[in-house]
Amino acid sequence: MLLSDFIDISDMAHEAHEGYVKVQVHPEFPHLQIAGYTDKCQYDNHWTPTTKALRGVIFDVRTFEVKARPFGKFFNYGQQPEQYDPDAAIIGAYNKWDGSLGIGYVQPNGRPAIATRGSFVSEQAIHANDLLAKDPDLQDAIRSWVSDDITPLWEIVYPQNRIVVDYGDMDDLVFLGTVDNATGEFSPWADSRFQEPAHGGTLREILEIPPRKNHEGFVIWFDPAHAVKVKQEDYLALHRIVSSLSVKEVWRQLRAGTFRSWAEGLPDEFHEWARETALPMALDYDDKLTGMRKIHEGLLAKGFPTRKEQALWVQEFIAPEDRGLMFGLLDGRDISDSIWRQLEPKGNQPMRNVESE
CATH class of the missing domain: 3.30.470.30 (DNA ligase/mRNA capping enzyme)
Known part of the structure; x- marks a missing residue:
């Protein structure tokens, strides 16, 4: 054979x-x-x-x-x-x-x-x-x-x-x-x-x-x-409990950059749930990062000569929850983890019943 x-x-x-x-x-x-x-x-x-x-x-x-x-x-x-x-x-x-x-x-x-x-x-x-x-x-x-x-x-x-x-x-x-x-x-x-x-x-x-x-x-x-x-x-x-399957666990894995390897190790019946749960979080992250970078580019284009003038503009035109992100970009820092902290789910919702869908 x-x-x-x-x-x-x-x-x-x-x-x-x-x-x-x-x-x-x-x-x-x-x-x-x-x-x-x-x-x-x-x-x-x-x-x-x-x-x-x-x-x-x-x-x-x-x-x-x-x-x-x-x-x-x-x-x-x-x-x-x-x-x-x-x-x-x-x-x-x-x-x-x-x-x-x-x-x-x-x-x-x-x-x-x-x-x-x-x-x-x-x-x-x-x-x-x-x-x-x-x-x-x-x-x-x-x-x-x-x-x-x-x-x-x-x-x-x-x-x-x-x-x-x-x-x-x-x-x-x-x-x-x-x-x-x-x-x-x-x-x-x-x-x-x-x-x-x-x-x-x-x-x-x-x-x-x-x-x-x-x-x-x-x-x-x-x-x-x-x-x-x-x-x-x-x-x-019981498998969901043993595997710690929850919306917040998906968020943790996305934040750590380990979602793909974590999700691949799940049993077949949980793959679709993991993908569907991760997708809106990943899209929200991308939208936020893209939006902040675009605003950052526009701010630099204004040519403010001092950091104080930049800060005054940020205080006036950027939402309070996003000001730290903008100052991070102005300082040349990676703001990825700060965005993920913003997107943390409230509570710790369990996964939906995969068999009922």
Whole structure:
């Protein structure tokens, strides 16, 4: 199985150059590489056949032979314009685990290992490999799957990797299922110990299931190649708290110049809210800065010979709240932070309910 069988390699190189795909080299075997879409890709909603497929694909750069192929990107229900027939039959709905995707592969030295979406050596991958090292049966299983050109997948769950859902002291690799490398089709694993598959036969039945305590939601598979996530509102509400999502937090990030990197790191379902909240603040900032600079240029054009005459003009013609900004420009200072302080939101409004829009 070659990477070029399902990916346009030149397009992958282009997406990597644009920052939408990241390729990481294995620290021990440099010919082994892993390609995954980036936070920037998620934030810009830049989903192409290439970026959707690259969710941690592992390949040999010398031959472009695929060593692992996880399932591609799938979206939150309502996030994309796809139309779903609510009464169409589904394969099943499985617990959406609140952890990190683990991707099984075999290293060139024959040792089984687990990577995460974009890294061989992320904190979560290191922890997963520590668990794997203690389980010879699982090592043998990975070798067997890989020899059959199949990629096994897990959710990596342990206390230090908690995102929102509290799994207590659970420290385990939750087996999700396998992907056929040749077709990209996923076969879910209905292990009742972990998966608790919902037995509703349609999307409508799953959407009508009441929120379950301490759960994230469901992954609904329509067929072996297409799935959608449904997240519970109580999970999203708690995630907003954990992520400190509020109008004032957006303002803080804009003021610090870190909004883009902060917003890219948010889960998909919060990206639109972050953009919509930031836009009017950014426009207000630009309007204020542009306006003050224009007035400053006009003031200089008047040719007042002394600072006192400039100050008298400012006192007469500039609104009290903007006089400090004008004196800052006259002194050659950066007034950006002063403008942001003017624009600070009152109170600390929480984000709107993203699911209701």
